[in-house]
Amino acid sequence: MKLFTTPSIKLLDQLTTEYEPITSIGLMERAAEAITQEISKIVSPERHIYIFAGPGNNGGDALATARLLIDLGYRPIVYLFNTSPSHHLSADCAKNRDRLKNTGTTDFFEITNQFTPPVIEPDDVIIDGLFGAGLREPLTGGFASLVRYINETEAFVISIDIPSGLFGEWNPDASPDRVVKAHLTLTLQTPKLAFFFAENTKYTGQVKVLDIALHPRAIAETETGYYLTTVTDVATRLHSRAKFSDKRDYGHLLLAAGQYSMMGAAILASKAALHSGAGLVSVHAPRCANLILQTAVPEAIFSPDKGEEHIEEIPANPRYTALAVGPGMGCNETSIAALLHLLKEIKQPLVLDADALNCIAQEQSILRYLPSRTILTPHIHELERMFGPMNSDADRLKCITHVATKYDIIVVLKGAHTAIALPDGSVHFNSTGNPGMATAGSGDVLTGIIGSLLAQGYPPEEAAIIGVFLHGTAGDLASQEEGEEYVTAGDIVAHLGKAFKQIKATRM
Template identity: 45%
Template sequence: MKILTGAQIHELDQYTIDHEPVASIELMERAARAITSALTTRFDPQTPVVVFAGPGNNGGDGLAVARMLSEKGYSVDTYLFNIHGELSDNCLKNRDRLKNDGLVKNFTEVTTNFDPPKLDKDTLVVDALFGSGLNKPLTGGFASLVKYINQSSSRVVSIDMPSGLMTEDNTNNSPSAIIRADLTLTMQLKKLSMFFADCQPYLGKVLVLDIRLSKEYIKSIPSPYTTIDVEYVRQQMLQRDDFAHKGSMGHALLIAGSEGMAGAAVLATRACLRSGVGKVTALTPRCNSMVMQIAVPEAVLAIDNENYYSEAVISDEFSAVGIGPGLGRQEDSALALMSQLQQTQCPVVLDADALNMLGSHGTWISQLPSNMIMTPHPREFDRLASTTCHSDSERLKVACDMAESLRAYILLKGHYSALCLPDGGVVFNTTGNSGMATAGSGDVLTGVITALLARGYSRKNACLTGMYLHGLAGDIAVSRIGKESLVASDIINALPEAFKALY
């Protein structure tokens, strides 16, 4: 599914109005009915409600919701902030209708001074101040109002976006001037900032409400941002020929492990073996050989130095190479890494210490061959990019620029992992959970993607299918044992069921 910018969302509204056709005030009624339905299924009529409405169309939504809740027997106090005497047309119409109906318990139009109502733990606050139309941080009285709401013990539901949170880039925003919602009811599509970890404290749970905005327009408008869905992944899955043999199913090489880090090599190798590849060779130091032979007897073991990776190997016989889990950061390993990358012709996945070593040798990143696949978590990416990103939005932009300039595939790992493509596109993953925030989870992902590459998937589809499968296996594992007890091996053990779900 596409992710649209704030400007595109407003264009979508207007296109729907023009081509359905539907009057803009009726489209607002449609949205308000969906919001009211979501609220009434979660909060009973004994819940006291306070609606804070801004002067724009988000405020108009809030006023319409206040009217509809009152019609259903809710006790609603409504505050409309009309500081500058400029209400949008639909906000004005909903103000007049709300006043004329006379059902709302209290209605206050704030033009100068504001005496805030008491907000306690039993109160439901409906935030309809600004929604998705904001393009700069809140200041002055509105910032003070946000702080007052956040300091209360009330439950807060935001319409479309928590007021103060912008739809895309919040790098220079003021955290204290953003509503911290318990629930965000967003219209039709998730906004870009909803996929960033640093925006989650403001969003609470996000529920997307279908208000029947134009599917034709959504389909036609270009956007660099999309989410992956199960149907796309199913279409990419390669079928196993009945006459396949291990030689026709790909041969993967994993370069992993160092002294004390045999576990990373074990996890990556086990995940690779569970992901359909015909044969896996694991290159690891001699100190890990006994562990590897016992833990993954199906793998071919290649021995390097005594304690760490120190010499590139000929890679002509391999279909794909994964490098980095538990590799360590010895200078000999760094030199061997660059030698390996320069001579390897098959697809390569770089993870963990491979990325850290590149990051510690600043000029090396520009010498990488094209079409590398890199799977950093945020700190690894900042080291790789030799910068400190101050927000997830900024990090995504830097990653996109790097993917384009290097002609690389950069998979930023997180709850919504983001694959930055060489053509500038970004695809967010939709599977996975917080239980996967555990040591070794990234090693499993490296093994899965390396296997898919060796199996014959394109680089793009190996990344997309790999991150989806990895997250799906994590979801399956959590359904069995819960988030608190999940370890990386549980993700590997759930891979067979994840594959079965996609075939």
């Protein structure tokens, strides 16, 4: 599913008016109908609704919504802020102002100068339609004061498309004094890029995407570098297993993982790889791992390292169809040397996680030797160990996009909306997963899944996108059954089978 920046959304609207055809105010009416329908599901007509509309098209959406709510028996109190020196409204906002006035409502107030705010009670509802994603400068003056007033009330706040004061993409100067804090954001057609950043959740609250039926041709023709992975995207990419096949047809993964006291990582990753379809999984680990590995994962092949307690070398044997390196491996001079030697020899697809990333953090020259389309799977702390401290998720997204294109690799930044940066500069956000997956070993499971898909012959880009989606789906299933607090990494592995079945069922 494509995600669009603010300029692209404007183009989409324009193309939709050309292809349907529909007027811009007709498209605004369509948006208002979707917004009104959603509000009517959660707000009863008896509640007091205060609508704050700005002078642009976001305000036009709010005014049209007010009129449609009146048609449904609501009595919204509407304030249109037309306070610029020229008192200029956008054309469609002005039309919707006139349409609202024609309803005969006595609860409409056009503010052109001073504003005395109403007394808003905790059980009331505020609909924020002041400014949309196209805002170019932080709010100041009277609008900043109005935002502070809204945020200080205890009312339930619904923002139309985006909380006023928040930019659609990058928000380096966002401040609680200048951005509406919504409980619910009803965004139109697609989520805004800003919604995928942790620092903005305090403004957006719950986000619900409303389909306003922008023209499919317009969507297809409008280019973007951002995507949201959906179940349809994954279902169409999953391979089917042939009736006449054997284990070698599904690849042989070498997992280099574990050290003394950290063999759980190797066990979790190898189980995840096997439960994700790899025909064979060999675990290259220190000799001390022999008994526990062969007991805990009898389906895996133990490949003993020469080291007793730590990995000292990583084989790039051509019989392996992919390699996954790092979980629980440890990071020291020996492991750094082993990783560097592997990178100079390897010809197979590769995913690096955990201590392999910590090795890169300690020895930056390793980056130069990463084979094309190698997959890195850092969480935010591993990312910052490698590339320095960052102030926000937005900065981290810019970082992984730069790194992916510079080194021709794939970077999977794990989080609430795991972001996958590809070498072509595009970013794919994941739509599955939940806070219950923030648990020890969860990343090791993801490494095993991605490594398994690589071993089976999935292109690295697809292995990363599908692997992350599968991982999140399994976590969601585990959470639904047991509750978020209960979920462990082992539970994620245990639900991989159901995750595959659920995804495949959507293509039948």
